[in-house]
Amino acid sequence: MTETVDVAIIGAGPAGMAAARDLKALGLRVLVLDERAGPGGNVHASALDRPQEAASVLGGDYARGVAEARGFAASGVPARYGCSVSRVAGETIHYLQHGRLHRITAARLVLATGAIERPVPFPGWELPGIMGAGAFQLMLKQSRVVPAGDYVLCGTGPLVLLMACQLLALGSRPLAVLDTNSEAAPLGIGLSHLPTLARNAGAVAKGLSYMARLRLAGIPVISGVTRLEARGSDAVQAIRYTRRNGSSASLDVRMVLFHEGVIPNTQLGLALDCKHRWDEHERCLIPETDAYGESSRQGTFIIGDAAGILGASAAPHSARLAAMKIAQDLGCRLDDEAGGAVEAARRALNRERRFRAFLDRAYRPGLAFAAPITDETMICRCEQVTAGALRQAVRDGARGPAQAKVFTRCGMGLCQGRICGNVVTRLIAEETGLRPRAVGGYHIRFPLKPMSLIELADELPMEEPVDEHIA
Amino acid sequence: MNTSHKAEIAVIGGGTVALSVATGLMRLGRQVVVIDEGDGASRASRGNFGLVWVQGKGDMLPLYTPWAMGAVEIWPDLAEWLQDFTGIDVALEQPGGLFLCRSEEDLALRAKKMATVAQNVRGAYSYSMLDNKALRELVPQIGPDVAGGSYSPYDGQADPLRLFHALHRAFGKLGGSYLPGAGVKAITATARGYRLETGCDSIEAERIVLAAGLGNADLGRMLGVDIPVKPVRGQILVTERVPKVFDLVMEQARHTPDGTMLIGGSWEEDSGHDTATSQEVTRRIASDALAFFPFLKRVNVLRSWGALRIISPDASPIYDEVAPDAFLVTCHSGVSLAAVHLETVADWVDKGEIPAQMADFGLRRFHRAKAAAS
Numbered sequence: 001m002t003e004t005v006d007v008a009i010i011g012a013g014p015a016g017m018a019a020a021r022d023l024k025a026l027g028l029r030v031l032v033l034d035e036r037a038g039p040g041g042n043v044h045a046s047a048l049d050r051p052q053e054a055a056s057v058l059g060g061d062y063a064r065g066v067a068e069a070r071g072f073a074a075s076g077v078p079a080r081y082g083c084s085v086s087r088v089a090g091e092t093i094h095y096l097q098h099g100r101l102h103r104i105t106a107a108r109l110v111l112a113t114g115a116i117e118r119p120v121p122f123p124g125w126e127l128p129g130i131m132g133a134g135a136f137q138l139m140l141k142q143s144r145v146v147p148a149g150d151y152v153l154c155g156t157g158p159l160v161l162l163m164a165c166q167l168l169a170l171g172s173r174p175l176a177v178l179d180t181n182s183e184a185a186p187l188g189i190g191l192s193h194l195p196t197l198a199r200n201a202g203a204v205a206k207g208l209s210y211m212a213r214l215r216l217a218g219i220p221v222i223s224g225v226t227r228l229e230a231r232g233s234d235a236v237q238a239i240r241y242t243r244r245n246g247s248s249a250s251l252d253v254r255m256v257l258f259h260e261g262v263i264p265n266t267q268l269g270l271a272l273d274c275k276h277r278w279d280e281h282e283r284c285l286i287p288e289t290d291a292y293g294e295s296s297r298q299g300t301f302i303i304g305d306a307a308g309i310l311g312a313s314a315a316p317h318s319a320r321l322a323a324m325k326i327a328q329d330l331g332c333r334l335d336d337e338a339g340g341a342v343e344a345a346r347r348a349l350n351r352e353r354r355f356r357a358f359l360d361r362a363y364r365p366g367l368a369f370a371a372p373i374t375d376e377t378m379i380c381r382c383e384q385v386t387a388g389a390l391r392q393a394v395r396d397g398a399r400g401p402a403q404a405k406v407f408t409r410c411g412m413g414l415c416q417g418r419i420c421g422n423v424v425t426r427l428i429a430e431e432t433g434l435r436p437r438a439v440g441g442y443h444i445r446f447p448l449k450p451m452s453l454i455e456l457a458d459e460l461p462m463e464e465p466v467d468e469h470i471a
Numbered sequence: 472m473n474t475s476h477k478a479e480i481a482v483i484g485g486g487t488v489a490l491s492v493a494t495g496l497m498r499l500g501r502q503v504v505v506i507d508e509g510d511g512a513s514r515a516s517r518g519n520f521g522l523v524w525v526q527g528k529g530d531m532l533p534l535y536t537p538w539a540m541g542a543v544e545i546w547p548d549l550a551e552w553l554q555d556f557t558g559i560d561v562a563l564e565q566p567g568g569l570f571l572c573r574s575e576e577d578l579a580l581r582a583k584k585m586a587t588v589a590q591n592v593r594g595a596y597s598y599s600m601l602d603n604k605a606l607r608e609l610v611p612q613i614g615p616d617v618a619g620g621s622y623s624p625y626d627g628q629a630d631p632l633r634l635f636h637a638l639h640r641a642f643g644k645l646g647g648s649y650l651p652g653a654g655v656k657a658i659t660a661t662a663r664g665y666r667l668e669t670g671c672d673s674i675e676a677e678r679i680v681l682a683a684g685l686g687n688a689d690l691g692r693m694l695g696v697d698i699p700v701k702p703v704r705g706q707i708l709v710t711e712r713v714p715k716v717f718d719l720v721m722e723q724a725r726h727t728p729d730g731t732m733l734i735g736g737s738w739e740e741d742s743g744h745d746t747a748t749s750q751e752v753t754r755r756i757a758s759d760a761l762a763f764f765p766f767l768k769r770v771n772v773l774r775s776w777g778a779l780r781i782i783s784p785d786a787s788p789i790y791d792e793v794a795p796d797a798f799l800v801t802c803h804s805g806v807s808l809a810a811v812h813l814e815t816v817a818d819w820v821d822k823g824e825i826p827a828q829m830a831d832f833g834l835r836r837f838h839r840a841k842a843a844a845s
Contacts, residue, residue, distance in 0.1 A: 087750055094750055103750075383729075397639045399651045400510020406517045407636040409729065414711070414773060440510060446748055450711065450771035453734075457757035 005029045005078075006330055008093050008106035010085055010268060013041020014065070014315035015304025016112030017072040022323035024077050026332050031104060032079035033095055035449075039079065040069035041114050042134070043312045046142045048073060058141065058166050061206075065312065086447035088272055091299075096451055101458050108299050108326045111269055112319070115262035115305040118284070119419045120155075120368045121387070124230030125258070126378040133163050133259035146172035149254030152239055154228060156181035157261045157363040161210035168217050175251055177214065178241050179223040180260060182366035193358040200355045227371055230256060260365035264306050267418050271444035272297050278436040281360065282309070283369060284422040285441050291346075292325035293318055301326065314352035320345040373427065380420045382413020387427060394431040401442045404428060414450060417442040474672050478504035478648065480820065481667055481676035483655050483690060484683035486516035487631070487805035488812060490638035492680055495817025497645035504674060505647060506667060508654035508686075513746060515684055516805060518778020519631035520707060520735055521725055523563065524807045526570060526598060526623035530584050531785035533591035534831055538788075539804070540596075541828070542811040543625055549810040550629065556644065559637035561629045562728035568626025568720040569601075569610065571617055573762050578618040585621050598623040612716055614765045628720045630728050631806050638809075650674070654686065658693040664796055678796040680820055684781045685744070687801050696793045699837055700801055702779035704742035706752045708734040708760070711771045723763055731773070734760045746777040784837055790816065791833035792825070799834075 007023050009016045012034035023030045032039075040047035044065030047055075055066040072079075080097060087094040091105045117132040124130070133153060139145045146167055153160050153167075153174050164177055183189060190197055190204075197204050214221060224244035231238045231250075239256050242248040263284040266276060275296035276285040286308050293301040301322040304315040324342050327334060364370075373379075375388030385408045393407040401417070401424050404410055410424060411417030417424070421442050429436040447456070454460055482493040485507025496503045523543050529536030543565065550563040572578035582600050589596045601609070602619045609622070643649060650672055657668040664677035681690045681698075691698030712730035725733045737752045753775045761768055780803045783789050788802030798820045802808055819825055 089750060092750075393636075396636060396643060397649050397651065398510075402510045402514075402517065406632045407639070409632075412774075416774065445774040445776050446753070447772060447775070450773050452769050452771050453708075453710070453757045453760055454768040456708075456754060456772050457761050458754055459758060459761060 002092065003104045005031045005104060005106050007031075007108045007110060007326055008033065008104060009110040009112055010034075011041065011112035011114055011304070011306070012036070012039040012072070012079055012081070013043060013112060013114045013304060014068070014312040015114070015306070015319045016041070016110070017069065017077075018316035018319035019110050019112060019303060019323050020077045020079070021072065021075060022320055023326065026323065026327040026334075028327060028330060028332065030078060031106070032077065033083040033085060033093070034079065034081050035084050037081050038069070039072045039081075040065060042138060044069045045138050049142065057169055059162065062141070084449045084451075085268065086449065086451055088268070096449075096455060099452075099455055100460055101455060107330060108301065110322060110326075111300065111302045111306055112304045113265045113268055113306040115309055116265045116418065117259060118261050118263045118365060118368055119423060120258060120260050120365065121373055121377045121379055121423055122228045122230070122367055122371065123374055123377050124232070124236065126381045127230050127232050127236045128234065129232070129236035129254055130230055130256045130258060133160060133257040134262065136257050137163055137166070140166065140170070144170060146170050147255045147257070150175050150251075151253050151255035151257060152176050152178055152251060153257050153259075154178040154180060154225070154239070155259035156365055157259060158207055158210070158359070159261075160259050161207065161214065163257070163259075164219060165210050165213050168213065168219070173217070174219060175253065176220045176222055178225045178228070178239075179221055180225045180228070180366035181223070182226070182364040182370050183362055184224065184244070186362040189358065189362040193354075193361075196354045196358050199351060203355065226366055228367060260368045261363065262305065262309055263422065264308060265418075266306070267416070267444055267448060269295060269300075269302055269306070270441060271446060271448060272300060274300060274302070276441060278425065279308075280436075283426060283436075285425070291321070293322040294325065310349070310352045310356050314349055314356075317345040317349040317352065321349070373423075379423055379427070380408075380410040380413060380417075382415055382419075383409040383411075385410040390424065390427055391431055394428060398428070399432055399434065400428060400439050401425060405442065411442050416444055416448075476504055476648070476650070476672060476674045478502050478674065478676045480504075480678045480680065481506055481665070481674050482680040482682055483667070484681070484686065485512065485649075485651060486514050486682075486684055487519070487635050487638065487809060488684065488800055488802065489680070489682035490635070490642055491805070491809045491812035492682055492800055492817050492820060493647060494638055494642045494645065495813035496821060497642060497647045498813075499817060499821045501821060503642075503647050504676065505642065505649050506655055506669060506672075506674060507649065507651040509652055512654070513685065513744060513779060515778050515781060516631065516635045518705070518707065518746070518776055519806055520705075520733055521628050521631040521727070521806060522568070522720065522722065523565065523627040523629050524568065524722070524804065525625035526568060526621060527584060527588065528804070528807075529591060529787070530587045532787040532836070534828070535787040536588055536592045536596065538811070538828060538832075539807060540625060542808045543627065545810045545814065546627075546629070549813060553634070553637040553641060557637045557640040559633050559640065560728075561634045561637055563627065563629045564720065565625075565627030566719055567622060567624040568722065569606070569620050569622050570722045571606070571613070571620040571763050573617055573759055575618045578620070581621050597625075610717055610719060610721075612764055612766055614762050616762055626720055628725055629806060633728075634806060634809060654683070655690060655693075658690065660794070678798065678820065681793070681797065681799045682801065684801065685779060687781075687799060691793065691799075694794050694797060696834070698789070698793070698799060698801070698834070699784055700781050700789075701740070702742065702744055703782045704739040704746070704777050704779055705736045706739075706748045706756060706775060706777045707736055708753060708756055708772045708775050710734065710767070711773055713767075713770055724760065732767075732770070742777070742779075744779065746779060748775040748777045784840070788832055789834060790819070790825070790829050792823075793834065796823070
């Protein structure tokens with residue numbers, strides 16, 4: 001018989017953990033599924049791997065996140081780790097754990113699948129040695145790994161500066177920080193958002209302190225970078241950058257860590273045919289949700305960064321709104337305080353939105369939004385499809401990602417277009433003159449992550465049942 | 472915003488069948504417009520398995536067998552022309568093909584079907600039924616528990632996506648006009664042919680070709696003609712890249728020129744127009760694949776998809792002038808038949824006279840079948 005819960009939550013990051021705790025407190029049977037070995041998501045990854053004290057080397061936010069994740073693990077909220085959702089059909093969720101397919105049914109589904117780094121194709125970005133700064137930060141959290149050899153950090157946004165400081169704290173020095181922010185005067189933006197900044201003084205102070213620490217350490221921050229080009233045969237050997245004033249230079253490096261912010265991880269929602277819209281400001285697909293986070297697929301809620309980037313501090317508020325609505329839908333008796341809690345969550349979320357609006361204006365992805373994509377730039381790294389090949393597909397008649405995919409194999413690889421999807425939508429829109437909204441996105445197929453034939457056939461010999469709770 | 476277009480011939484549909492006929496007509500010097508739906512069109516050409524296949528075809532309509540044999544015979548010319556003209560290698564291989572049967576029951580059914588086909592064409596048809604031992608002599612990787620299969624020397628494969636792309640490129644390069652968007656919403660007969668409305672475009676054409684797959688049923692209704700095509704869903708798995716190990720092509724597994732392996736399939740008559748995949752069917756396909764090819768067990772499945780076959784009551788193509796200057800071209804096997812669609816079928820639409828070998832593919836055969844049944 002299939003195991004049944006009231007609510008299944010996909011993702012044990014800040015949003016998923018908060019939703020699960022709220023729903024359990026409201027008396028519902030919940031189950032959290034996460035691909036990682038423990039709670040915390042990307043932002044608080046590897047929270048359980050080390051003693052709490054060891055987290056502080058990566059900064060106060062990480063240490064607080066680690067404490068939160070440890071608290072969640074100890075709270076007894078049912079959660080299973082190492083679980084990869086392979087298919088959702090109606091109320092049934094099929095997932096793979098330890099090489100074996102399992103399924104549960106849930107009356108409500110909460111997608112708390114978080115964010116992915118914004119993919120930014122520039123010439124040579126597919127070379128080994130170039131990776132997302134966020135991806136590298138995960139390794140840093142897991143294993144305290146630092147780059148070997150000379151390296152640069154490139155991009156824009158708080159994470160780039162934070163990482164530079166984290167690396168410094170671990171005794172590693174980047175050659176330089178190449179700042180690709182296309183907003184030449186972030187301080188001017190700050191002035192027009194003064195009330196918001198005042199209310200988020202802590203976050204602002206953090207940003208300023210990162211800059212001060214880099215300056216103190218003598219790390220050059222090269223601003224106004226408008227183009228990047230990586231060179232190398234088997235791996236990156238040099239990064240060439242061009243600045244707003246037209247000057248350019250090259251640095252010999254073994255590694256380039258790149259980051260221009262994050263975008264929602266929409267893969268599961270797209271696979272479930274939840275309606276998405278093209279966000280002109282962030283230039284990516286974002287799920288359409290109501291005030292409580294419910295998507296166009298009835299009973300499926302999308303919360304946290306998966307619903308639109310607001311950051312870890314906003315996640316518990318969107319989680320609370322969804323939890324309250326789900327509890328009401330499932331017939332829980334809510335007390336008088338519930339209405340107040342909804343209002344408080346809404347107010348808090350609005351405060352986060354205003355701060356995010358400031359961040360989004362103060363840190364504009366200079367490469368992703370403003371740099372033209374040259375024909376030789378790789379768009380689909382999985383299938384090695386260049387922008388030129390994609391443009392040729394449009395000339396051959398493709399008007400959308402589905403036809404462009406069959407013409408070029410773009411998006412047919414291991415990642416199923418998770419990386420190239422938004423760039424493809426943008427390129428096709430540019431080439432056809434259609435609006436990105438009309439171009440649309442990829443149709444995502446099951447299984448969501450690769451699985452072996454024997455796993456799919458479900459013909460592995462039986463194993464011992466796995467533990468429900470990971471302490 | 473309504474734009475008017477004029478063309479000698481309007482081909483309705485944007486898949487492999489439509490583009491084959493349209494490209495053939497362009498090669499004959501006709502001025503052609505292809506009217507397609509948008510990117511979200513339900514499109515068999517995008518889900519195709521890529522067999523260039525003869526065995527088994529024609530068990531319910533004997534003339535389909537020689538038609539299919541003729542089609543694969545001239546396929547190499549098409550592949551060569553596409554390579555020269557578009558630069559796209561459609562990766563045609565015709566080494567012969569196998570149909571695998573996991574159980575003895577399946578094998579008995581297959582033997583009966585192949586015997587029926589062979590009897591229909593009276594001897595000019597080569598095939599053999601194989602038991603497990605004979606099968607494994609041909610393909611040693613096949614599992615020990617597979618009952619057997621059928622072999623035919625006519626069969627092969629091509630990459631259906633490259634074919635689809637090459638046809639689009641060839642059509643454009645020949646100067647054809649491609650109108651993707653909403654598809655055809657209304658058809659009106661005029662003094663000089665037909666007017667087609669898409670909602671944003673209005674197209675006047677002397678002749679029209681209905682080549683819209685399952686959409687032909689709707690197009691037929693606009694002309695007052697019953698076109699009996701039904702969707703039959705097939706689900707397919709695709710694996711990560713694996714080294715090529717088979718010399719033969721198999722109906723259940725095909726190694727693509729890109730290195731991935733396609734594994735099929737299913738025959739689902741009650742799926743309606745839903746192209747979704749299901750846990751139950753993909754699990755069964757994976758289970759069959761393990762029996763057929765045990766060495767694949769640790770190979771990763773990257774995706775699955777569902778696509779809708781376009782099936783007539785006798786699972787054979789329909790070619791008919793369903794109204795004056797309105798030509799219906801519909802079939803399940805758009806890849807296998809691509810070369811004859813580009814040649815013989817385009818010629819028929821161009822001249823308006825049906826060649827003898829196509830004459831009995833019309834809708835009349837279903838009326839006769841109905842009359843005989845009642």
